[in-house]
Amino acid sequence: MIQEKRDILVMFSYRNHKRGYIEMLFDRLSARSQQYPLQLYRGSLSDTHICVKDNQLSIIDTLTNRDIASFDGIYFELWYKAQQQALAVAQYAKTHKVPFFSKELLRIMPMTKVGEVTCLADKKIPLPDTFISSHRQIKKVFRKNPPFLYPLIVKAADGYGGKNNFLVETYQDLVKILNCHKKTQFLIQEYIPNDHDYRCLVFGGKIKFVLKRSRDATSDSHLNNTSAGGKGERVALDTLSIAAQEAVLAAAQALHRDSFAGVDLMIHKETSQPYILEGNQTPQIEIGAEIEHKMDALLKYMEKITQ
Secondary structure, three states: OOOOOEEEEEEEOOOOOOOOHHHHHHHHHHHHHHHOOEEEEEEEOOOOEEEEEOOEEEEEEOOOOEEHHHOOEEEEEEOHHHHHHHHHHHHHHHHOOOOEEOHHHHHOOOOOHHHHHHHHOOOOOOOOOEEEOOHHHHHHHHHHOOOOOOOEEEEEOOOOOOOOEEEEOOHHHHHHHHHHOOOOOEEEEEOOOOOEEEEEEEEOOEEEEEEEEEOOOOOOOOOOOHHHOOEEEEEOHHHOOHHHHHHHHHHHHHOOOOOEEEEEEEEOOOOOOEEEEEEEOOOOOOOOOOHHHHHHHHHHHHHHHOO
């Protein structure tokens, strides 16, 4: 009796290697696998399409053009140079009950926005539509069939303080930014119409401080960050709707940062829909706006947990 072959995705950090090392490893394993009821496919972590659309996550392997969830199993062979993508794929595989190894991947910290987006998705947390991949794949996708409309927000996965964060109106501008920052991992997100956003400090599972950040009305920048010239002022918690507060706390919990986090929240100025932008593990306390109030919130939490 002929056994039906099971599809196994063998994941590497990159699509190829300049000396053919990745190809050699896969070819050897693939040849040997012919003795087993297995069909091996080579995948590239850095070229995966990580997409959030209407708060639903999908991850496509671009070497096979298949959704990760369609495979019977995943073997992460060489993943260390694409750790955040490895975390994303492992989380997605777990959600869709696709066997994979090793489970240590689930313990990788979401240290960039790539890992954060994946940990936040599929949990009823409102997120902007987001696309993440390599420069090669971003150019390809947005040239032919962009997943959402311009204008776009293009921001570095490891950026902070508004650095390497761009408002992009055209495909030509998108390509120019990618070409000028060839070693930077970017997220592409839909633009949420706004004139301010909020930094919410979470301590012990509760929002203890809310900073409203607003850019100058005459500014050409789309950034509200105080480190990028925006104005910051402390506002009352009830400035935020209950839905917005719940989204902030859910985001902090999903990232395992509900003990301490700075969650960035944006409200669509036309629909009032809240969106979570990110959850910082080390938000600015001793610098920026409202320093004394932020330090007080931190010190009160220190006092509370040591009673």
